Amino acid sequence: MSSILDVTVGGMLEEMARRFPANDALVYPDRGLRYSYAEFDALCDRIARGLLALGVKKGDHVAIWATNVPEWVVLQFATAKMGAVLVTVNTNYKSSELEYILQQSDATCLFLVQGFKDTDYVATLNEVVPELAGSRPGQLACARLPYLKQVVFIGGGAPAGMLAFAELEALADQVSPAQLAQVKATLDPQDVINMQYTSGTTGFPKGVMLTHHNIVNNGYNIGECMRFSEQDRLCIPVPFFHCFGCVLAVLACVTHGSTMVPVETFSAEAVLKTVAAERCTALHGVPTMFIAELEHPAFDKYDLTSLRSGIMAGSPCPIEVMKRVIRDMHATEITIAYGQTESSPVITQTRTDDPIELRVATVGRALPHVEVKIVDIETGATLPPGKQGELCTRGYHVMKGYYKMPEATAAAIDGDGWLHTGDLAVMDENGYCKITGRIKNMIIRGGENIYPREIEEFLYTHPAISDVQVYGVPDRKFGEEVMAAIKIKEGVQLTEDEVKAFCKGRIANYKIPRYVRFVDEYPMTASGKIQKFKLREMAIRELQLEEAAAIETA
Incomplete structure (x- = not known):
């Protein structure tokens, strides 16, 4: 069993840039964008310096409301390198949800794109923060959101009151690499570095605090389950704001020197085209994405023979769909992962060499260094194999807690460190789990x-x-x-x-x-x-x- 990594998110990227400098790190074929690990690491350092010049400090909360644009991945590592906590905002959110998250997270800075689908993000933000348009960049004073000082626009030409991303990059010249190195030296893998919002039975989203240690190790072990190496190229159509995008995809790649090939906004044909053009060896998706790809009229036009592995997760995976992905998409080693944001997120995963029946009909077994038990809902007693109860987990992957919600944290993680998932499951004698339902009617x-x-x-x-x-x-x-x-x-x-x-x-x-x-x-x-x-x-x-x-x- 591999040992637990004791490294920060930024430190992990730097190690891969040393080991595989010329390897493709991030590729956007439609933008003609291709960064090697050395180039990507240097860019993340530069943006980290830009953040420091902007006045963002270690421990500050930086929110991002954007689709899978290149800047998203850069910010994931740039914030990690200078110690700011990245707060991820669901791309489907509307005004009331955005306001709640900016307020509850105490975000000091927000990065955003123009919009997504039917939502104009700039107009929505101006509705939530009416003071923005009349303020100078960096000098925002908002009554409803007292912490929010900076808004940075990802795209060409910044709207009123916002700084352009290119201007942020130019600010890097004001902070020397030595100054950034001083900040890096103060970072600890146990620091919270990522905050994702998950709704709860209380009705309002809760900020899940995840550390470098949580997500680096989870990403590494997820990649291990798929047998990732620097030879792999992963097509990423799942959103970065979910753990599926920023951990199962981004960190599974970066912990192995593999190549990230994101799709900015999901379309079945864009995925098929990307896999074929970039000879991707792995593909992630929720079942609905795989179904749309398999049923696309142009499916047969694309050569998917490069595919080997990937993950289907995010919601229950229909057994027939798994079989078709293995047969028709050539992903003979596709895996299923199960977990939740509170566990960084993966708890169990199937392995590439598991027999087909286990790979299509279970959510796999615990990742290395992760404990799983099934307990009686009434008594809390540990149940034997084959009995249905609540799935509980313990290990490096369990969140630090919910931001500013100690009671909710205590309700989720018991005194012995077990995270109670609220999911009903059955485990067999070999540790393979089936999710059978949900206690809380999610x-x-x-x-x-x-x-x-x-x-x-x-x-x-x-x-x-x-x-x-x-x-x-x-x-x-x-x-x-x-x-x-x-x-x-x-x-x-x-x-x-x-x-x-x-x-x-x-x-x-x-x-x-x-x-x-x-x-x-x-x-x-x-x-x-x-x-x-x-x-x-x-x-x-x-x-x-x-x-x-x-x-x-x-």
Whole structure:
């Protein structure tokens, strides 16, 4: 078993730049962009100096709201080199979610692109921070966000009140390499370096604090499970703001000197084209991405024979899809990984040499240096193989905690250091796990974690709604879709379209209920608890979703 690495994120990159200076580190074929490890490391150093010149200090929180642009990866390492904590913002967020995260994270600096899909990020930020347009770059004073001082624009020509990314790079000349080296010398692998927001049963997202130690070791062991080396080239269509992008992809590559080949925004054909053009040996994706690639009309046009490995994760993986990826995409060593943001994120992963039935029907076994146990939900006692209970994990990968939420941290990590995942699982005698359900009724739609309570809290603000229950129903394409069962107040009327219109632009599109039904009562237990599983069963019958519900997953 490999030993645990005691190195910072920046230190890891520097080691690879020494070992494989000429190897491709980061490649964007459509931009004609190709950095070797030596060039990429030098650029990250330069941006780290630019951040210091900007006044960003070790321990400051720097938020990024962007698609998979090159600057994202550069910032992941530049912030790590000078000790700032990178706060990742979901690209699908709208105004209320952005404001909450900037406020809760105490972010002093925000990097953003122009926008994504139907959201204009610049307009959204100006709505949240009306003072921005009239302020000089670096001198923002916002009543609602007192910590936020700097906004840096990724792209050509900075909007009012913002600094352009190119100007940040030019600022590097004000800070010498020796000054940066002094800061690097103060960094500790146990420092928090990454903060990702995950929704919780309390309804509002929680900032998961991850250290260099957490994510470097998790990335390294994920790469080991795929047998990565400096020869590998990974196509990355999953978003960087998720651990899937910044740990399972970026750090799995950088800990092995492998090449990162990102796709800026997912499209099935862009992935097929990238894999073929760059002869990628590995591909990551959530099941919906692999399905879209396999079913693309031009699938046969692209040569995917270079593929060997990769990861399917993010939501339950249909067994038939795994088989097709192995057969039709030539990814004979594709793996499945399972975990959550709080565990950096991977807890278990299949291995490339596992027999096919284990690789398609389980989520694998614990990574090296990671402990896993299944406990009885009622008593907390450890269960024997074959018994269903809650999956708990302990090791280097468990988060430092939730930012400014000690009670929530204590509820997630017990006194013995075990992280309680809230997921139901069964483990066999060889340690291979199957995820069988969720204790907390989280919905996983196309790799996005959706917490019903957050949507319920939002819908309660509608003047016509007296009560609402949100839950997941099976879906062939996304794994699950959001459904809301709503009770309306006496004497008022409300339609399904009106509910959806109320959500539009105020919560992320993927959280807007696909199905809405109006009810007079909810199924209850004898003690008065609402039974969401019964609502789900009723919906499966009413919407005739039996076929989607029967799809087998690992």
